[in-house]
Amino acid sequence: MRVSGKERIVAQELQHYMPVFSRQPLVIERGTGAIVTDTDGNDYIDCVAGIAVNSVGHCHPRVVNAIKAQAEKLIHTSNLYYTEIQARLAERMTKLTGMERLYLTNSGAESNESAMKLARKVTGKKGFISTKNAFHGRTMGSLSVTWKEAIRQPFEPLIDGVTFVDYGDVNAIAGAVTADTAAVIVEPIQGEGGVNVPPDDYLAAVRELCTEREIILIVDEVQTGFARTGKWFACEHANVIPDVMTLAKGMGGGFPVGAMMSRESFQFAPGDHGGTQSGNPLACAAALATIDVIESEHLVEQSRSKGELLKKLLSGIESPYTVDVRGKGLMVAYESSRSVVPVVDFARKSGVLLNNTSENVLRFVPPLVIAKEQIETAIAVVERAINVHPR
Ligand SMILES: Cc1ncc(COP(=O)(O)O)c(C=O)c1O
Known part of the structure; x- marks a missing residue:
């Protein structure tokens, strides 16, 4: 049965899909750059980017073409064999991160799962902080x-x-270390927790502690990686190289792909780990094209300058409530002592997609290609929403 029209699509999904997601009443049909379009033909400035995934914008032509070209050659072959595209991505990613080994996954959770297994394997210990x-x-x-x-x-x-x-307290980590601690796992900036930025010296101090106590440091860059915070990877803000780095979200320009990267001294042996679809050729092609776009369109620098503009505009909104604006690059939070949920609804109805990580925190993670004028338009809508709903 062909289903068209918003109500029918929603009804079909509600009847058959497992109800795990609380979705907003919107059916998205297409996207280009920082704009998505719904089934009724309405455009929205996307400040969510598939939750920090569509960093190079929706359907970037270079990503689309890379996927198309690869699809015509080879879509899947398993890890029983080598492919050129996977080898190329492995080399590119190690150069980019300063890490020495790559294992490819399909999601952030899978990257962290892999990292935790690796930490237990190489240390012979069980505990995590x-x-x-x-x-x-x-x-x-x-x-x-x-x-x-x-x-x-x-x-x-x-x-x-x-x-x-x-979070943000290295002494708390030091106090929790035991003889059975395998690894510390930490986000350079907490994403889902509400864009929590730790003190500047935090990550370097955690690095030092882990080296001293011979504990694996897993830095979870699933959300912060690939130019999101104004550096290729957020641990560069602190000049830290972790033992293990996990990635996903922005890596494939919207195509599901993730990675666990490690130092040469921390590796799995053959048979320790794996995944049938790990390193899928389409995913590798999408990731290589995404890296090319970030480089050639200077999205690291753009993330930084547009992030500053975003923070400035958000800080300029007058509000009778206690407000905190924080973040790095284009990963920014607006926290208010009053609920932000009505702001999300108002903005959607006014053509801007926003996401709140909790009742009081709006998280802005737009595509890095968003234009400055689009940021200005979006924040003007946020300002209107805050004025329309003063209490
Ligand atoms: C820091 C971090 N790690 C891991 C994950 C999980 O990633 P995925 O949803 O791709 O499994 C997320 C998702 O939001 C994340 O923000």
């Missing part, structure tokens, strides 16, 4: 190091030996 308000994914391992009780509790028992400490 994670941080309060951390989000690392929803598979059993990655969920075990994710903070939010409501999404963890129904699936317990999760893996043993996880300790959560205050």
Whole structure:
């Protein structure tokens, strides 16, 4: 049965799809750059970017062409064989990150799952130290190091030996280390937790502690990687090279692909780990094209300058409530002592897509290619929304 029209599509989905997502009443049909269009032909400035995924914009022609060209050659072949495109991506990614080994995944959770297994394998230890308000994914391992009780509790028992400490406090990590600690896992800026930026010296201090105590440092760059924060990878703000770095989201320009990268001394042996569809050729082609776009369109620099504009505009909005604007590059939060939920609804109805990580925090992670005028238009709508809903 062909389904067309918003109501019919929503009804079809509600009847057949598992109800895990609380979706907004919007059916998106297409996208280009920082604009998405719904089935009624309405355009929206997208300040969500598929939750920090469409960093090079929707359907970037270079990504589209790379996927098309690869699809005509080879879509899948398994990891029983080599492919040129996977080898090329491995070399490119190691040069880009300063890490020495790449393992490809299909999502952020899978990247963290891989990292946790690697940490246990190379250390022979079981324990993990994670941080309060951390989000690392929803598979059993990655969920075990994710903070939010409501999404963890129904699936317990999760893996043993996880300790959560205050984010931004290296002494809290030091105090939690035991003889059985395999790894510390930490986001350079917490994303789902509400764009929480730690003190400037935090990550370097965590690096030092992990080296001293011979603990693996896993830096989760799933959300912050690929120019999102105004550097290729957010740990560059602190000049830190982790032992293991996990990636996904912005890596494939919208195509599902992720990675776990490690130092030469921390590796799996053959048979330790794997995945049938890991390193899919289409995913590799999309990732290589995305890296090319970030480089050739100077999106690292653009993320920085547009992020400054975004923060300036948000800070200029008058509000009778207590407000905090924070973030790096184009990963920015607007926190208000009053609920921001009506702002999200108002903005959508006015042609701007926003996302809130909680009742009080709006998170802005637009495509890095968003134009400055589009940022100005979007923030003018946010300002109107705040004025329309003063209480
Ligand atoms: C920092 C971080 N790690 C891991 C994940 C999980 O990624 P995925 O949803 O691709 O499994 C997310 C998703 O929001 C994330 O923000």
